[in-house]
Amino acid sequence: MKTxxxxxxxxVGTAIALALVAAYYVAAGDIPRSSLIGKGVGADALPRGLGFIAGILCLILLAQxxxxxxxxxxxxEDKPTPEKRRESQIKHLRAAGMLLIGIVYLWVFQLVGWPVSIFALLVATALYSGRPFxxxxxxxxxxxxxxxWLLFVVILEISMPMGILEPLTHIFS
Structure with a gap:
C-alpha cells in the first residue's frame, strides 16, 4: 500500500506523461499520410498507434x-528518518546523472557524429549503472x-551525421 x-x-508524473503522450500523438498526425501499402496505412500509423497505446497505459496508471x-x-506517513532522506537524495542524484548523460549525448551528437556518440552513450550508461569497464x-x-548503422543507414537508408568520421564515409558507401 502506498502513502x-x-x-x-x-x-503528477502520470499527468505529465499523459500530456507528453498527447503532444506526441498530435505531432505524429503531422507526418505525411502517403500510403505505403495502398490500403490507407501511411507513415503516421505506427507513431500514432504507439501514442494511442501509451495514452491507454497512462490512463490505466492514472486509474490505479x-x-x-x-x-x-x-x-x-511517518516522518522520514535522516537515512530515508539521504536514500531519496541519492536516487534523485542518480536520476540527474542519467539526465546529464542524455544531455551530453544530444550536445555532442552533431559534433562527433552519431557512431561515436551512440557508442559513448552506451558505454557511459553501462558504467554509470555499475557495470565494470x-x-x-x-x-x-x-x-x-x-x-x-546497419539498420538505419544501410537498410532504412536514413542519413545520419557522421561528425569526425565523415572522411571515412566513402569506405562504407
Whole structure:
C-alpha cells in the first residue's frame, strides 16, 4: 500500500506523461499520410498507434493511483528518518546523472557524429549503472553501434551525421 504523498507524486508524473503522450500523438498526425501499402496505412500509423497505446497505459496508471485516493486506501506517513532522506537524495542524484548523460549525448551528437556518440552513450550508461569497464563492455558498445548503422543507414537508408568520421564515409558507401 502506498502513502498518500506517493500517490499524489504518481498522479503528477502520470499527468505529465499523459500530456507528453498527447503532444506526441498530435505531432505524429503531422507526418505525411502517403500510403505505403495502398490500403490507407501511411507513415503516421505506427507513431500514432504507439501514442494511442501509451495514452491507454497512462490512463490505466492514472486509474490505479486515483482509486486508492478516492477509497481512502493509503498508508499514513511517518516522518522520514535522516537515512530515508539521504536514500531519496541519492536516487534523485542518480536520476540527474542519467539526465546529464542524455544531455551530453544530444550536445555532442552533431559534433562527433552519431557512431561515436551512440557508442559513448552506451558505454557511459553501462558504467554509470555499475557495470565494470571491460573489453566485453566495449564490444557491446561496438556491436550495438554497428547494428544501428546497419539498420538505419544501410537498410532504412536514413542519413545520419557522421561528425569526425565523415572522411571515412566513402569506405562504407
Amino acid at each position: 498518500k504523498s506517493a500517490l499524489y507524486k504518481d498522479l 493511483n486515483l482509486w486508492p485516493l478516492l477509497k481512502g486506501q493509503y498508508k499514513h 571491460s573489453m566485453k563492455l566495449l564490444a557491446f558498445g561496438a556491436i550495438v553501434t554497428v547494428s544501428f
